[in-house]
Amino acid sequence: MRDRIKQNWWLGLLLLLPVMLLMGWSFRQFSWADLTAIFLALHAGEIAILLFINIAIFSLFTVRWQILLVSMGAKIGFYSLLAYRLVSFGISYFTPGPQFGGEPAQVVLLKQKHGLPTEMALSSVYLDRIIDLLVNLSVLVIGFFWLLAAGIMEDRAAVFQFWWVVLLVSLPAAHLFSLYFKKLPFSALLEWIGYRSKSQRVTGWARVVHQSEARIGEYVQTRPQDFLKVLVVAAATWGLMILEYAVLLQFLGLELPLTGVWVAVIAARLAFLTPLPGGLGALEAAQVAAMQLLQVNPAFGIGAAVIIRLRDVIFGCIGLGFGLWLLNKKDSIVEVKS
Numbered sequence: 001m002r003d004r005i006k007q008n009w010w011l012g013l014l015l016l017l018p019v020m021l022l023m024g025w026s027f028r029q030f031s032w033a034d035l036t037a038i039f040l041a042l043h044a045g046e047i048a049i050l051l052f053i054n055i056a057i058f059s060l061f062t063v064r065w066q067i068l069l070v071s072m073g074a075k076i077g078f079y080s081l082l083a084y085r086l087v088s089f090g091i092s093y094f095t096p097g098p099q100f101g102g103e104p105a106q107v108v109l110l111k112q113k114h115g116l117p118t119e120m121a122l123s124s125v126y127l128d129r130i131i132d133l134l135v136n137l138s139v140l141v142i143g144f145f146w147l148l149a150a151g152i153m154e155d156r157a158a159v160f161q162f163w164w165v166v167l168l169v170s171l172p173a174a175h176l177f178s179l180y181f182k183k184l185p186f187s188a189l190l191e192w193i194g195y196r197s198k199s200q201r202v203t204g205w206a207r208v209v210h211q212s213e214a215r216i217g218e219y220v221q222t223r224p225q226d227f228l229k230v231l232v233v234a235a236a237t238w239g240l241m242i243l244e245y246a247v248l249l250q251f252l253g254l255e256l257p258l259t260g261v262w263v264a265v266i267a268a269r270l271a272f273l274t275p276l277p278g279g280l281g282a283l284e285a286a287q288v289a290a291m292q293l294l295q296v297n298p299a300f301g302i303g304a305a306v307i308i309r310l311r312d313v314i315f316g317c318i319g320l321g322f323g324l325w326l327l328n329k330k331d332s333i334v335e336v337k338s
Contacts, residue, residue, distance in 0.1 A: 058315070064234055065128045067230050089102060090321075106121075123219070146262060190206035245261055254300045
């Protein structure tokens with residue numbers, strides 16, 4: 001027990017060290033007087049507008065998931081799914097990793113609160129996540145192309161990051177294509193591990209994953225219209241996210257061209273791919289670096305990062321609160337088609 005506590009302490013210290021270094025570098029790049037002036041220019045009405053846009057973004061996330069569930073035969077209310085998405089976000093945000101970790105909670109909530117079969121719940125969550133990842137990384141690739149063509153990013157480091165993002169895009173795309181052609185790589189891998197290790201637990205996981213991958217492949221093949229709807233909603237969500245960032249910078253007193261907004265948005269998204277909880281430190285450093293690249297006062301980058309951080313912490317805490325509330329809430333009934 002003592003060894004485990006010591007190991008966790010060292011792990012926490014290792015995570016804290018890069019956060020402190022990134023934070024230290026970020027906060028040396030601007031004037032505190034400039035940052036104070038930027039925040040004083042922000043009004044209550046502007047905060048309300050930003051809040052409204054963010055609620056709309058979370059609503060679109062929920063609509064996308066609901067489309068998937070309805071087309072799979074599960075009718076679950078919008079507000080229940082919104083609560084589950086917030087729970088998932090809260091868990092993902094406060095745990096180490098690139099914005100993953102809350103998905104098992106979504107599966108468990110669908111199963112326990114609505115009686116969905118495990119493979120259906122897992123299929124809906126995984127397909128929603130893989131579409132989210134595919135669209136996010138595709139938009140980042142388009143953004144990199146745009147910025148490279150505009151001459152904003154020309155150094156080797158930027159080109160290296162570009163090909164790294166291209167590689168990330170290819171992974172979910174390749175998996176989706178393999179499922180379309182009825183190739184089930186994850187379940188095959190788990191079946192092989194279960195056979196080699198003679199583990200009944202792994203074999204059981206392989207069975208569930210096999211059913212989930214088969215369901216996703218069938219969905220993509222037989223319901224292209226619903227799949228297209230999901231992609232349209234995902235694209236609209238990204239449009240709102242870009243709008244939110246442009247409006248945020250404008251409220252802080254900075255008007256950037258669309259290419260400049262792209263630089264800041266791409267920097268923010270890449271920061272959230274780091275293994276630090278909520279991109280802590282990485283987000284602040286990325287925003288400062290983006291403003292320096294655009295030859296803008298870095299205080300605007302810190303100002304934007306602080307507001308983004310505050311927004312995410314608030315939504316994350318709301319999500320965790322929903323999670324505690326749902327633990328004591330009675331299960332509901334859902335219509336499920338085989």
